[in-house]
Amino acid sequence: MIYLDNAATTWPKPPEVWQAMENALKISANPGRGGHRLALDAGRIVFEAREKLANFFGVKDPNHIVFTSNATEALNLGIKGLLRPGDHAITSSMEHNSVIRPLNELRKKGVEVTVVECDSQGSLDPEDIRKAIRHNTKLIALTHASNVTGTIMPVEEVAKIAREKDIVFLVDAAQTAGSLKINLEETPIDLLAFSGHKGLLGPPGTGGLYIREGVKLEPLITGGTGSQSELDYQPEVLPERFESGTLNTVGIAGLAAGIDFIEKIGLENIRRHEKELLTRLLSELENIPGIKVYGPKDPELQVAVVSLNIEDRDSGEIAFVLDQVFDIGVRSGLHCAPRAHRTIGTFQQGTVRISCSYFNTVEDIEACLNALKEIVTT
Amino acid sequence: MIYLDNAATTWPKPPEVWQAMENALKISANPGRGGHRLALDAGRIVFEAREKLANFFGVKDPNHIVFTSNATEALNLGIKGLLRPGDHAITSSMEHNSVIRPLNELRKKGVEVTVVECDSQGSLDPEDIRKAIRHNTKLIALTHASNVTGTIMPVEEVAKIAREKDIVFLVDAAQTAGSLKINLEETPIDLLAFSGHKGLLGPPGTGGLYIREGVKLEPLITGGTGSQSELDYQPEVLPERFESGTLNTVGIAGLAAGIDFIEKIGLENIRRHEKELLTRLLSELENIPGIKVYGPKDPELQVAVVSLNIEDRDSGEIAFVLDQVFDIGVRSGLHCAPRAHRTIGTFQQGTVRISCSYFNTVEDIEACLNALKEIVTT
Numbered sequence: 195m196i197y198l199d200n201a202a203t204t205w206p207k208p209p210e211v212w213q214a215m216e217n218a219l220k221i222s223a224n225p226g227r228g229g230h231r232l233a234l235d236a237g238r239i240v241f242e243a244r245e246k247l248a249n250f251f252g253v254k255d256p257n258h259i260v261f262t263s264n265a266t267e268a269l270n271l272g273i274k275g276l277l278r279p280g281d282h283a284i285t286s287s288m289e290h291n292s293v294i295r296p297l298n299e300l301r302k303k304g305v306e307v308t309v310v311e312c313d314s315q316g317s318l319d320p321e322d323i324r325k326a327i328r329h330n331t332k333l334i335a336l337t338h339a340s341n342v343t344g345t346i347m348p349v350e351e352v353a354k355i356a357r358e359k360d361i362v363f364l365v366d367a368a369q370t371a372g373s374l375k376i377n378l379e380e381t382p383i384d385l386l387a388f389s390g391h392k393g394l395l396g397p398p399g400t401g402g403l404y405i406r407e408g409v410k411l412e413p414l415i416t417g418g419t420g421s422q423s424e425l426d427y428q429p430e431v432l433p434e435r436f437e438s439g440t441l442n443t444v445g446i447a448g449l450a451a452g453i454d455f456i457e458k459i460g461l462e463n464i465r466r467h468e469k470e471l472l473t474r475l476l477s478e479l480e481n482i483p484g485i486k487v488y489g490p491k492d493p494e495l496q497v498a499v500v501s502l503n504i505e506d507r508d509s510g511e512i513a514f515v516l517d518q519v520f521d522i523g524v525r526s527g528l529h530c531a532p533r534a535h536r537t538i539g540t541f542q543q544g545t546v547r548i549s550c551s552y553f554n555t556v557e558d559i560e561a562c563l564n565a566l567k568e569i570v571t572t
Numbered sequence: 573m574i575y576l577d578n579a580a581t582t583w584p585k586p587p588e589v590w591q592a593m594e595n596a597l598k599i600s601a602n603p604g605r606g607g608h609r610l611a612l613d614a615g616r617i618v619f620e621a622r623e624k625l626a627n628f629f630g631v632k633d634p635n636h637i638v639f640t641s642n643a644t645e646a647l648n649l650g651i652k653g654l655l656r657p658g659d660h661a662i663t664s665s666m667e668h669n670s671v672i673r674p675l676n677e678l679r680k681k682g683v684e685v686t687v688v689e690c691d692s693q694g695s696l697d698p699e700d701i702r703k704a705i706r707h708n709t710k711l712i713a714l715t716h717a718s719n720v721t722g723t724i725m726p727v728e729e730v731a732k733i734a735r736e737k738d739i740v741f742l743v744d745a746a747q748t749a750g751s752l753k754i755n756l757e758e759t760p761i762d763l764l765a766f767s768g769h770k771g772l773l774g775p776p777g778t779g780g781l782y783i784r785e786g787v788k789l790e791p792l793i794t795g796g797t798g799s800q801s802e803l804d805y806q807p808e809v810l811p812e813r814f815e816s817g818t819l820n821t822v823g824i825a826g827l828a829a830g831i832d833f834i835e836k837i838g839l840e841n842i843r844r845h846e847k848e849l850l851t852r853l854l855s856e857l858e859n860i861p862g863i864k865v866y867g868p869k870d871p872e873l874q875v876a877v878v879s880l881n882i883e884d885r886d887s888g889e890i891a892f893v894l895d896q897v898f899d900i901g902v903r904s905g906l907h908c909a910p911r912a913h914r915t916i917g918t919f920q921q922g923t924v925r926i927s928c929s930y931f932n933t934v935e936d937i938e939a940c941l942n943a944l945k946e947i948v949t950t
Contacts, residue, residue, distance in 0.1 A: 195609055202602040203818060205610060212597050215822075219590055219775055223901070224580040227908075229891055230901030231573055232583060263641035263777065266795035266817025291804075292795030292817060298804050299794055391818060397597055399641065399777045399820025414792050416677055417644035417670030418908030424919070426669075426676050426910065439644025439670060440581060440769060442777025442820060444593075513607055523601070523608030530605075530796030532804065541802070 196522045196558045201341050201369060201499045201529075201549035203391045203398060208455040211396060211448040218447035224440055226420030236443045243450035244433070250453050251386065252377035253404055260436040261402045261446060265368040266292040267414075268387035268403035271436060272364045273297060273335060275411030276385075279304030281332040286318050286347065287311045287537045288340045291530045293366060297335070306330070312537050315490050316345035320352050327355075333362045338370040342534040342545065343489030344472075344499030346374070350381055357382040362409055368392060372456055373465055373497050384409050393464075393551070395456065396449030399442045405432065413438070464552045468498040471550045471559050475500055478563045484570045488538045488545060501538070501545035504570055509544040512569060516546075520565040524548050574900045574936045579719050579747060579877045579907075579927035581769045581776060586833040589773060589826040596825035602818055604798030614821050621828035622811070628831050629764065630755035631782055638814040639780045639824060643746040644670040645792075646765035646781035649814060650742045651675060651713060653789030654763075657682030659710040664696050664725070665689045665915045666718045669908045671744060675713070684708070690915050693868050694723035698730050705733075711740045716748040720912040720923065721867030722850075722877030724752070728759055735760040740787055746770060750834055751843055751875050762787050771842075771929070773834065774827030777820045783810065791816070842930045846876035849928045849937050853878055856941045862948045866916045866923060879916070879923035882948055887922040890947060894924075898943040902926050 197205050218239055223232035225240045240261070248256035262268040273296040277283055283300070285293055287309050297307045308326045312318045323334060334356050339346045349365055356363035364385040367376060372393025378386060383406075390400025405411060413428055417438035422429040429435055456464060472493040479487050479502060488501040504512055513526035527544040528535050535541040548562060575583045596617055601610035603618045618639070626634035640646040651674040655661055661678070663671055665687050675685045686704045690696045701712060712734050717724045727743055734741035742763040745754060750771025756764060761782075768778025783789060791806055795816035800807040807813055834842060850871040857865050857880060866879040882890055891904035905922040906913050913919040926940060 197601070197608075197610060199601060199606050199608060199611065202605040202611065205601050207597060212594055215597070216590055216594065219585060219593070219826075223575070223577060223583050224776070227580040228577050228901060228903040229888065230575075230577060230895040230903075231899075232575060232901055233577065233580065233903075263645075263820060264817035267641075267793050269795065270793045270816075290796055291801065294804055295794040295806050295816075299806070389818070397820075397822045398602070398818050399823050401817075415645050415648045416673040417647065418668055420908065423669065423906040423908045424910045426672060428673050428677070438648075438673070439642035439779075440767070440776050442641060442775075442823065444775045445777050445820065445823065448597075510607065517608040521609075523606060523610055525606040525608075525611075528801035530798065530801045532802045 196561055198548045198550060198554065198558065198562055199523045199525045200551035201392070201547060202525055204393065204395055204551040206553060207395055207397065208452065210451040210455055214451035215397060215444050215448040218444045222443055225443055239443055239447045240441055243446045246450050246453045247402065251404060252379040254379070257432045258405050258407065259402055260405060260433040261441055263399055263442065264401040265366065265387050265389035268401050269293055269366055270296050271403055271411060271414050272385040272387055273333070274300065274414060276333055276362060277305045280330060282306040282308065282328045282330045283333040283335060284308045284310060284323055284326045284331060285335045286337065288316045288318070288345065288534045289337055289531065290341055290366065290368070293335050293337070294533055309533065314538055316340045316343040316534065316538055317490065318347050320348045320355060323352050324355050327359055327361065331359070331361050333364060335364040335366070337366040338374065339497045340534055341369050341499065342529050342531050342547065343501050343538060344496035345489050346495055346497065353382045369497055369499065373468060375461055378404060390445065390449040394449060395452035397445045400445040400449045415439070459552065467552055468550055469493045471554055471556065472496070472498045472500070474556055474559050475548065475563070482567055482570055485566065488540065498550035500548045503540065503543055503545055506543065509546045512546045515569055516565055522562050522565055574939055576926045576928060576932065576936065576940055577901045577903045578929035579770070579925060580903055582771065582773055582929040584931055585773055585775065586830065588829040588833055589775065592829035593775060593822050593826040596822045600821055603821055617821055617825045618819060621824045624828050624831045625780065629782060630757040632757070635810045636783050636785065637780055638783060638811040639819055641777055641820065642779040643744065643765050643767035646779050647671055647744055648674050649781055649789060649792050650763040650765055651711070652678065652792060654711055654740060655683045658708060660684040660686070660706045660708045661711040661713060662686045662688060662701055662704045662709060663713045664715065666694045666696070666723065666912045667715055667909065668719055668744065668746070671713050671715070672911055687911065692916055694718045694721040694912065694916055695868065696725050698726045698733060701730050702733050705737055705739065709739050711742060713742040713744070715744040716752065717875045718912055719747050719877065720907050720909050720925065721879050721916060722874035723867050724873055724875065731760045747875055747877065751846055753839055756782060768823065768827040772827060773830030775823045778823040778827045793817070837930065845930055846928055847871045849932055849934065850874070850876045850878070852934055852937050853926065853941070860945055860948055863944065866918065876928035878926045881918065881921055881923055884921065887924045890924045893947055894943055900940055900943055
């Protein structure tokens with residue numbers, strides 16, 4: 195199969211990822227739950243992974259990276275852990291349900307939410323964020339790049355606005371970590387939610403949240419933390435405060451191996467390769483009659499995610515034909531981001547989404563383009 | 573290493589577990605996030621695992637098993653998803669912090685909590701639960717077996733009381749699933765939280781919650797569910813309502829393989845083997861001067877978890893010597909269950925905990941006993 199659904203999860207993973215996982219499953223036990231060698235080995239796996247992630251994102255203290263089971267849990271922790279009734283939050287109209295649904299839940303509990311509209315390419319004017327700020331604005335939550343159109347959001351500019359106004363800035367890096375450079379020492383992002391199984395090339399069941407020093411969150415899940423067991427209440431210390439219960443040590447080992455792989459190839463080389471694929475894809479799609487492409491249509495302004503439709507044909511049908519006839523895997527529908535589809539005008543039709551990873555080749559793109567050329571004529 | 577810390581996580585895992593995980597990582601993508609073959613394969617892995625777990629626990633509708641990242645998340649979902657200010661909850665004094673800490677958090681928000689005291693062996697009189705019931709009692713939360721003393725709790729009796737009084741009954745099966753038979757068709761348990769990486773022999777990062785039809789819970793984590801993406805709010809349908817974000821497909825594949833292994837060996841044979849180990853351990857420990865064993869000291873009344881101390885010596889020191897000198901891994905301290913230690917009188921000293929799995933042998937137990945005999949004389 196030609197796999198072009200990397201925005202859902204990257205596939206394949208580097209062989210080093212499952213080698214690290216096999217090793218972790220076979221040689222380690224439960225981190226922080228014993229002083230014997232197997233527990234210490236597990237603790238070391240988690241500690242090293244935390245250090246690698248901190249280093250990768252330009253974070254000085256690894257304890258400010260907390261592991262979660264996916265980006266969704268990280269976003270929920272950032273949003274629900276911070277906001278209280280009476281607070282105001284700002285987000286964009288291009289967000290995933292993992293931001294929209296938690297905010298809508300909080301709306302019912304007295305949190306005010308402003309959704310800033312993006313244009314039909316999914317682009318956001320940072321000044322619109324500034325205009326939405328109120329006296330009680332506590333949070334700005336923004337995706338780093340849309341999972342529907344790939345549109346890169348003006349995170350640097352919004353970070354400056356948030357810092358200036360002393361508002362917590364949460365970035366959803368599910369679609370960018372491992373593709374775009376993120377340096378948290380340079381960019382004043384306060385909370386960064388990331389997925390482990392997408393651009394970071396780790397396995398499913400991994401993700402995390404960076405929490406800047408001074409940002410106070412309530413944990414969503416409390417329980418055994420392996421340390422300070424004598425307390426009847428959740429300890430204050432990071433990362434334990436947000437990591438109750440047994441961690442996915444095996445998955446975390448795989449995630450660390452994914453980071454190693456990225457460091458070996460070089461993030462800029464990954465981005466360059468993905469841009470090449472994107473350039474080829476976008477320039478050719480323009481020439482296929484009947485195909486409408488959404489988003490910026492500019493490799494500089496988007497990650498390697500492209501949404502399209504063929505006339506008014508059902509997006510699910512196109513994806514089905516790509517799979518069944520051409521053995522090409524893409525995703526159709528709303529991609530868990532209904533607001534984004536309202537923004538770009540595809541709420542009824544959905545879109546066919548083509549998304550690349552470092553492991554895709556120009557031949558994959560050619561095959562997909564040829565398939566689409568056939569489909570438009572049928 | 574002789575590994576006797578299986579109450580923290582079982583080790584080793586059956587080879588089939590890793591094989592299933594490797595296969596899942598190599599052949600599958602993101603379940604429910606695409607119609608192509610790799611996404612469907614991932615969906616099938618998750619569906620089959622859900623079916624196996626349902627079958628294993630005597631649950632008719634597999635959709636009432638929801639996957640979580642560990643038993644702690646499942647317990648948090650059961651407790652925080654159910655209780656509201658003004659509600660009353662009953663629990664025991666032998667619970668793990670994964671029950672105690674969520675309840676204490678809710679106490680601050682206006683939930684009333686009664687902790688029913690167990691005796692010094694960690695045993696609970698079900699009538700004490702009945703006596704604690706109030707007009708506003710909404711939940712009874714009880715461990716199936718203590719992670720400190722192995723004491724099996726009177727779950728059947730309490731289930732009857734809860735059903736009679738129309739109170740939701742939550743059981744923490746972290747220490748029993750895979751060792752003791754649990755049939756949810758026969759026993760009226762409403763919420764069953766289980767760990768995937770202990771007796772069920774799966775990898776870390778897995779666990780789940782059974783939710784009986786009619787029990788209404790609010791999700792803790794909301795977001796993309798792969799279905800009903802058009803909704804701005806979390807859908808009502810199970811299991812998606814409680815499974816936002818990308819699942820740990822690889823871990824879930826391993827968990828399913830763990831269940832297969834248990835079914836192949838036979839749960840009753842696993843329990844018989846663990847009882848043999850326990851019998852040997854308990855009967856010999858009795859004859860070592862200076863060793864105090866906690867809990868029922870009866871293989872019929874406990875799972876293969878034994879807590880002990882040597883006179884007033886520090887439990888951490890004993891575990892350290894077992895590891896460093898004898899290459900035996902056990903756990904010392906409070907085991908994330910401070911209340912349980914207050915109950916059995918070891919809050920200051922903690923205990924040395926020896927816990928077995930199906931993969932331990934009588935030779936392991938002999939080696940541990942011989943080591944303890946040496947330690948008491950030094």
